[in-house]
Structures are given as structure tokens and as C-alpha cells.
Amino acid sequence: MTITLQSVALRSAIVVSAMLIVLVAAATEDASPSAGSWTIALVALACAVGAAVQPDGPAAGVAIALLLVNWLMVVDDELSLLTPVGAVLVLVLHTAASLESVTPAGIHLAPSTYRRWAIRWAIVAAAAIGTWLAALAAANIDHTSNIVLVLGIGLLVGGGVWLMRARVLSA
Numbered sequence: 148m149t150i151t152l153q154s155v156a157l158r159s160a161i162v163v164s165a166m167l168i169v170l171v172a173a174a175t176e177d178a179s180p181s182a183g184s185w186t187i188a189l190v191a192l193a194c195a196v197g198a199a200v201q202p203d204g205p206a207a208g209v210a211i212a213l214l215l216v217n218w219l220m221v222v223d224d225e226l227s228l229l230t231p232v233g234a235v236l237v238l239v240l241h242t243a244a245s246l247e248s249v250t251p252a253g254i255h256l257a258p259s260t261y262r263r264w265a266i267r268w269a270i271v272a273a274a275a276i277g278t279w280l281a282a283l284a285a286a287n288i289d290h291t292s293n294i295v296l297v298l299g300i301g302l303l304v305g306g307g308v309w310l311m312r313a314r315v316l317s318a
Contacts, residue, residue, distance in 0.1 A: 207244035
């Protein structure tokens with residue numbers, strides 16, 4: 148079985164993005180890593196390596212779940228400037244693992260396939276950053292309005308991503 152250069156790049160992106168998520172979480176202001184969070188991070192990194200070795204297994208999903216638990220344990224400021232960086236890195240890991248898991252290792256994909264996935268990635272990344280910006284703006288208003296605003300924007304962004312995803316990936 149021959150592995151293509153594209154496959155190597157995607158598998159590398161899985162591991163590198165997982166490592167960067169752990170580092171970004173630890174680098175946030177007022178981060179509070181503990182022995183437990185480092186243990187979870189190490190298990191998540193092992194799962195990311197497993198996902199790179201066998202992309203069509205459950206390891207990538209487990210890695211993402213553990214990385215998110217690690218983030219919640221370590222990051223004290225949910226509106227940190229590094230939060231959207233972490234979100235985009237999770238998106239990179241998820242996209243690389245998803246794309247690699249649906250294709251055989253030796254196949255060369257058409258540029259149009261990568262273009263569709265890149266458009267999808269950009270839409271979801273913009274939605275994540277937009278939601279973070281809305282939450283940042285909402286932090287300065289009263290609690291009830293804050294919840295309503297963030298939920299409303301979340302529903303709007305989620306609906307928009309769902310519609311664009313269906314349209315872009317079906318093309």
C-alpha cells in the first residue's frame with residue numbers, strides 16, 4: 148500500500164494540530180494546568196498519533212473529545228484571545244482526520260475535492276471566530292441579554308453553516 152504525499156500531509160496535520168492545541172491551552176493567560184490535565188493531554192496526543200496511523204478508526208474523535216476536556220480544565224478565561232486559535236486548530240484536526248478517513252491511502256484526490264473541503268473549512272472557521280467575537284461583545288451587556296444574543300447568533304451561524312455545507316459539499 149502506497150501512501151500519497153497528500154495523505155502524509157493530512158496525517159501530519161492531525162498530530163501537529165493536536166500538539167498545538169495542548170500548547171495553546173497552556174499558553175493562555177491565567178492557564179492552570181494540573182497533573183490530571185497533562186495526563187489527559189498525553190492520552191489525547193496518543194489518540195492523535197493513533198488517528199494518523201489508522202485514520203478510519205475512532206481515535207480522532209476520542210482525541211478531539213480529550214483535547215476539549217483538557218482545554219476546559221486548563222483555560223480559565225473562555226474569552227481569551229487564544230480561544231479562536233484553539234477552535235481553528237480543532238477544526239484543522241477534525242477536517243484532516245475526516246478527509247483522510249473517507250479516502251483510501253493510495254488515492255490521489257482531484258483539486259476540486261480539496262477546494263470544496265477548503266471552502267467548508269473556511270465557512271466553519273469564520274463562524275467559530277464570529278461566534279467568539281459575538282460572545283466577546285456580549286460579555287459587556289447584562290446577563291439575560293448576553294444569553295439571548297449568544298444563543299441567537301449561535302442558531303443563526305449554525306443554520307448558515309448547515310445550509311452552506313449542504314450546498315458546497317454537494318457541488
